[in-house]
Amino acid sequence: MFFHIVLERNMQLHPRHFGRDLRDKIVSKLMKDVEGTCSGRHGFIVAITGIESVGKGLIRDGTGFVTFPVKYQCVVFRPFKGEVVEAVVTMVNKMGFFAEAGPVQIFVSNHLIPDDMEFQSGDMPNYTTSDGSVKIQKDSEVRLKIIGTRVDATEIFCIGTIKDDFLGVISDPGATS
Amino acid sequence: MPRNDYDDDLEQDEEEYEDEEEEYDDGDDYGRGGGKDKRKRSRSDFIDDYAEEDDEEDEDDDEEYGVATGGRGGKRHRKAASGFFDEEAAVDSDDEEEEEEGEDDFIDTGADIPDEDERRSHRRPLLSREDEGVDVEEMERIIQERYAKSLNVEYVEEATDVEQQGLLPSVRDPKLWMVKCAIGREREVAVCLMQKCIDKGSELQIRSVVALDHLKNYVYIEADKEAHVREAIKGMRNIYPSRIMLVPIKEMTDVLSVETKAIDISRDTWVRMKIGTYKGDLAKVVDVDNVRQRATVKLIPRIDLQALANKIEGREVLKKKAFTPPARFMNIDEARELHIRVERKRDPATGDYYEKIEGMMFKDGFLYKNVSLKSLSTLNVQPTFDELEKFRQPSETGDGDVSSLSMLFANRKKGHFMKGDRVIIVKGDLRNLKGCVEKVEEDTVHIKPSEAGLNTTLAISDKELCKYFEPGNHVKVVTGSTEGATGMVVSVQGHVVNIVSDTTKELLRVFADNVVESSEVTSGITRIGNYELHDLVLLDDNSFGVIIRVESEAFQVLKGVPERPDVALVRLREIKYKIDKKTFAKDRYKNTLSVKDVVKILEGPCRGKQGPVEHIYKGILFVYDRHHLEHAGFICVKSESCMMVGGSRANGDRSANGFTSRFANLRTPPRAPQSPMRTPRGGPINVGGRHGGGRGHDSLVGAVIKIRLGHYKGCKGRVKDVKVDRSHISDNVNVSTPYRETSRYGMGSETPMHPSRTPLHPYMTPMRDSGATPIHDGMRTPMRDRAWNPYTPMSPPRDNWEDGNPGSWGTSPQYQPGSPPSRAYEAPTPGSGWSNQSGSYNDAGTPRENSSAYANAPSPYLPSTPGGQPPMTPSSAYLPGTPGGQPMTPGSGGLDMMSPVVGADNEGPWFLPDILVNVRRPGDDVVVGVIRDVLPDGSCRVALGSNSNGESINAFPNEIEIVAPRKAEKIKIMGGAHRGATGKLIGIDGTDGIVKIDDTLDVKILDMTILAKLVQT
Structure with a gap:
């Protein structure tokens, strides 16, 4: 789920950046630092949308660096248990398939794939229904439900299921080609 | 009475036997009469027992061996003898014996069968007639009487601890002597001594003889004096009087104390076989006979039917086969096809039918084997899933079902529920009620139901919980083969859970009992000794590899062989040491790769994979691709088959502190963070001086300096000469480290320009x-191409936004030709020492930085970049030899890394004539050429064509790129003390080349970057 929230961060800045564009420097450094990072609490920080406030800088003893507390608005993405997301399949193997929804990797075990879908190995491994009408392979888009998440320092890993109503392939690259 | 002659009753025959029969009847009488004579009584006991056994054997014999002839053999003797001194046999209950005998028949395929046949059949009529029907009840009564009596006696003699203490041997008591005897003859010796005692009466002064089953080669003799022992054993076979040892008083009790090793083997437990063909195999206990210490176990047979058939048909049988046949279920039909006789038998004890082949019993494909309890291992059996699955196969619905509850409880340990565990009730009225464990007592678990409206805790037997x-x-696996692994549950089948492991992304099947909920993330054990998962290690045979998996006592190591993935199982002692040397390698385009750089694999089986470099050793990279499921995501490749993607991350420390040196990717990360306060000249502060030098040092000549370190600290003066510190040559040749390291020369106030x-x-x-920049690049770029890029470590994703990226350096020179002003000023500074530059610094530096280098820094990411070189394009501009860059960059890194002098092309003295180069001109392809001349302005006259027979052109240094020599080629040294010297490259070791110099015939190790292929005309 995406959230638009306000976060705070202390930015350290080298004195050489002090000047009339100090604020710009802080902003660009902030973007560089936080966009794309992941925290367990908030999930992935997708983009910074604005700066709420830049506090008063504090000179650090000994280094000359200055610390500014910056409050910024940002869009974060955090997957939740039970959430239904759409994802792109990145890899299929006999244990299941991996899909990605933005930065989040989701694994769907073959236990969580409907029983009528069978694994077909080969050049393009895939899961296919017995009548061949539905096929999950690399680059398929699937709708799945997240049933578990694991949050690390740098990534969020999820377990998903498509063994439920209204879940499964939503667009199949193989169908058109 | 024949009883006295048991030791030699081999010769005795049926007559005697009949005597015994009479005696037996007598005994019965005595029993009924309540036993008037003590001696008689005991005798009759013995006979009683003996007769019973025989009797039962007979019955069995009836079943199995139809006819037989001849007299009776040794068996009777054996029985008799054992009956004599084996008290156990006397107290056995009837049933047990019956069972025993039954089992005996299953396994007895031995040689003594015919023997038995003969004697049994002869006497059978005598006994069985008598026994059957008539005396059974009576016998039972007698047995019980006797049994009860002995029990009574025991109770009477039950002593308290104190009394027991009083019974301990003292100095006044007879001693125990340990006497050596022939192995396997311990009992015989004891019996012989007893016989001797009976024969000789009081002459023999020994008190007792003890033969212990567990002690081979020795018997204990109790006597007051050693002489008595010697006297007693004189003239006996099988006993060696040479060594008679006294047992210390303290240890005397140990000799006779019974070791109560409770082997709790019960039906349906899983065991493993310790010996024989089935060693290590899982078996299920079907029946236990504690008295005889035997058990019947169910196994998956390992039988080579063909061999069996051969044996039966009397064909040649290979004596000893090295291999054990694979375990598979017995197929009776198959056996029949091979003309092996299959009998169908009913087990008298259980009433089940068995197929009998060559004395082996089969049922449902399983082998039922009677084995000694000692040959079973009950500890840590922990059957794996595979094994259990196999056991399940034939009887799909039977008790072998893996997920069935009996399985669950069969191997459950005590007290494995813990507070907080989530449990479900699997039995009884409350079945399917879920709850949380509140408290655990012995066998009772108090749970708090999670059902709304049920607030009371319930006490449930742990047998009803799962x-x-x-x-x-x-969850985390706490026991079993995958112990320690963590993962997420994907599905639950009964009490079996399927887990996706966190690290390997493999599916694990484990029992719910072996799993606890946990937020920890591990792949199981990750460390043995000093070696940890993902370490690079050097092995015994000088091969090396990355630990990709840690098993209980061994590592799986992905060897450093790029051609194919080679995984070896390596034990701890086979590892020499851990390699944590920081080394570097060159990718296909001669970019310097260091650990953590992201590379793309261009060749080999893993082509197209991409990920950060985890280890570098001897030009081999270990790349971690998280999409690569094999080998824990590690791929081993040659550095040459890779391409660096994005910028070098060598400095690693990409956090906000602005200290990071962008030059780290040239050779090493900076050793000391460069504080801007120390000295404005950042470069020389690199104390190691490895990249602090370059020809930049020459520029020090003439400069006014102040000595910062050493004897002359504080002195000021003018630099006269810069010498080369020899010791530094080998690892950094083109950077000639000054005799007194330049780093010590702070630029004093005398050089205000710096x-x-x-x-x-x-x-x-x-x-x-x-x-401009933050808006264009800052706002959009990251979102487009960096932020979601899975290969960039997430934390500070935009390292290449603005700061010096090698890619940008590489491209920046491309602009040089188009910006003549910046070149122009360079022309007059051919030698390009610092001295020149520093003088013109302010005016020279500014335009250059702004116009070309800095402005171009982000250019590789702008589609409009002319020249469109891929960021990887190597350029001499940032080869380690690049002089201008290093010394001049002040505490660089950080936010607004202008790539100032990096693009500076003080390449003048860099090239030398007669070397093979690639010339790249904007718009043109890369052409091979040979430098003919180096012009004073630093540009070179290059004759195109590898033999320099093509046209001559003038090329700027930044368009020229040295062609790296190969092994055994002639080279020219481009930097360092031997600059200009020619030699032969005799070997390549990673980034270093081993060079034999022509003039001196010295062998030097030089950086490959300063070696150029020599073309002689």
């Missing part, structure tokens, strides 16, 4: 770019 998990739970210079840049640069 741990409960839901898909998505994060200090003043540094602060200038920050002011200038931001003015230029601040307006």
Whole structure:
């Protein structure tokens, strides 16, 4: 789920950046630092949308660096248990398939794939229904439900299921080609 | 009475036997009469027992061996003898014996069968008639009487601890002597001594003889004096009087104390076989006979039917086969096809039918084997899933079902429920009720139901509970083969849970009992000794590899062989040491790769994979691709088959502190963070001086300096000469480290131009770019191409936004030709020493930085970049030899890294004539050429064609790229003390080349970057 929230961060800045564009420097450094990072609490920080406030800088003893507390608005993405997301399949193997929804990797075990879908190995491994009408392979888009998440320092890993109503392939690259 | 002659009753025959029969009847009488004579009584006991056994054997014999002839053999003797001194046999209950005998028949395929046949059949009529029907009840009564009596006696003699203490042997008591005897003859010796005692009466002064089953080769004799022992054993076979040892008083009790090793083997437990063909195999106990210490176990047979058939048909049988046949279920039909006789038998004890082949019993494909309890291992059996699955196969619905509850409880340990565990009730009225464990007592678990409206805790027997998990739970395996692994539950089948391991992304099947909920993330054990998962290690045979998996006592190591993935199982002692040397390698385009750089694999089986470099050793990279499921995601490749993607991350420390040196990717990360306060000249502070040098040092000549370190600290003076520190040559040749390291020469106040210079840049640069850059690049770029890129470590994703990226350096020179002014000023500074530059610094530096280098820094990411070189394109501009860059960059890194002098092309003295180069001109392809001349302005006259027979052109240094020599080629050294010398490259070791110099015939190890292929005309 995406959230638009306000976060705070202390930015350290080298004195050489002090000047009339100090604020710009802080902003660009902030973007560089936080966009794309992941925290367990908030999930992935997708983009910074604005700066709420830049506090008063504090000179650090000994280094000359200055610390500014910056409050910024940002869009974060955090997957939740039970959430239904759409994802792109990145890899299929006999244990299941991996899909990605933005930065989040989701694994769907073959236990969580409907029983009528069978694994077909080969050049393009895939899961296919017995009548061949539905096929999950690399680059398929699937709708799945997240049933578990694991949050690390740098990534969020999820377990998903498509063994439920209204879940499964939503667009199949193989169908058109 | 024949009883006295048991030891030699081999010769005795049926007559005697009949005597015994009479005696037996007598005994019965005595029994009934309540036993008037003590001696008689005991005798009759013995006979009683003996007769019973025989009797039962007979019955069995009836079943199995139809006819037989002849007299009776040794068996009777054996029985008799054992009956004599084996008290156990006397107290056995009837049933047990019956069972025993039954089992005996299953396994007895031995040689003594015919023997038995003969004697049994002869006497059978005598006994069985008598026994059957008539005396059974009577016998039972007698047995019970006797049994009860002995029990009574025991109770009477039950002593308290104190009394027991009083019974301990003292100095006044007879001693125990340990006497050596022939192995296997311990009992015989004891019996012989007893016989001797009976024969000789009081002459023999020994008190007792003890033969212990567990002690081979020795018997204990109790006597007051050693002489008595000697006397007693004189003239006996099988006993060696040479060594008679006294047992210390303290240890005397141990001799006779019974070791109560409770082997709790019960039916349906899983065991493993310790010996024989089935060693290590899982078996299920079907029946236990504690008295005889035997058990019947169910096994998956390992029988080579063909061999069996051969044996039966009397064909040649290979004596000893090295291999054990694979375990598979017995197919009776198959056996029949091979003309093996299959009998169908009913087990008298259980009433089940068995197929009998060659004395082996089969049922449902399983082998039922009677084995000694000692040959079973009950500890840590922990059957794996595979094994259990196999056991399940034939009887799909039977008790072998893996997920069935009997399985669950069969191997459950005590007290494995813990407070907080989520459990489900699997039995009784409350079945399917879920709850949380509140408290655990012995066998009772108090649970708090999770059902709404049920607030009271319930006390439930732990037999009715099972741990409960839901898909998505994060769990840790606490016992079993995958112990320690963590993962997420994907599905639950009964009490079996399927887990996706966190690290390997493999599916694990484990029992719910073996799993606890946990938020920890591990792949199981990750460490043995000093070696940890993902370490690079050197092995015994000088091969090396990365530990990709840690097993209980061994590592799986992905060897450093790029051609194919080679995984070896390596034990701890086979590892020599851990390699944590920081080394570097060159990718296909001669970019220096260091650990953590992201590379793309261009060749080999893993082509197209991409990920950060985890280890570098001897030109081999270990790349971690998280999408690569094999080998824990590690791929071993040659560095040459890779391409660096994005910028070098060598400096690693990409956090906000602005200290990072962008030059780290040249050779090493900076050793000391460069504080801007120390000295404005950042470069020389690199104390190691490895990249602090370059020809930049030559520029020190003539400069006014102040000595910062050493004897002359504080002295000021003018630099006269810069010498080369020899010791540094080998690892950094083109950077000639000065005799007194330049780093020690702080630029004093006498050189005002230098200090003043540094602060200038920050002011200038931001003015230029601040307006534009953050908006264009800052706002969009990351989202487009960096933020979601899975290969960039997430944390600070935009390392290449603005700061010096090698790619940008590489491209920046491309602009040089188009910006003549910046070149122009360079022309007059051919030697390009510092001295020249520093003089013209302020004016020279500024235009150059702003116009070309800095402005171009982000260019590789702008589609409009002319020249369109891929960021990887190597350029001499940032080869380690690049002089200008290093010494001049002040505490660089950080936010507004202008790439100032990096693009500076003081390449003048860099090239030498007669070397093979690639010339790249804008718009043109890369052409091979040979440098003919180096012009004073630093540009070179290059004759095109590898033999220099093509046209001559003038090329700027930044368009020229040295062609790396191969092994055994002639080279020219481009830098360092031997600059200009020619030689032969005799070997390549990673980034270093081993060079034999022509003039001196010295062998030197030089950096490959300063070696160029020599073309002689």
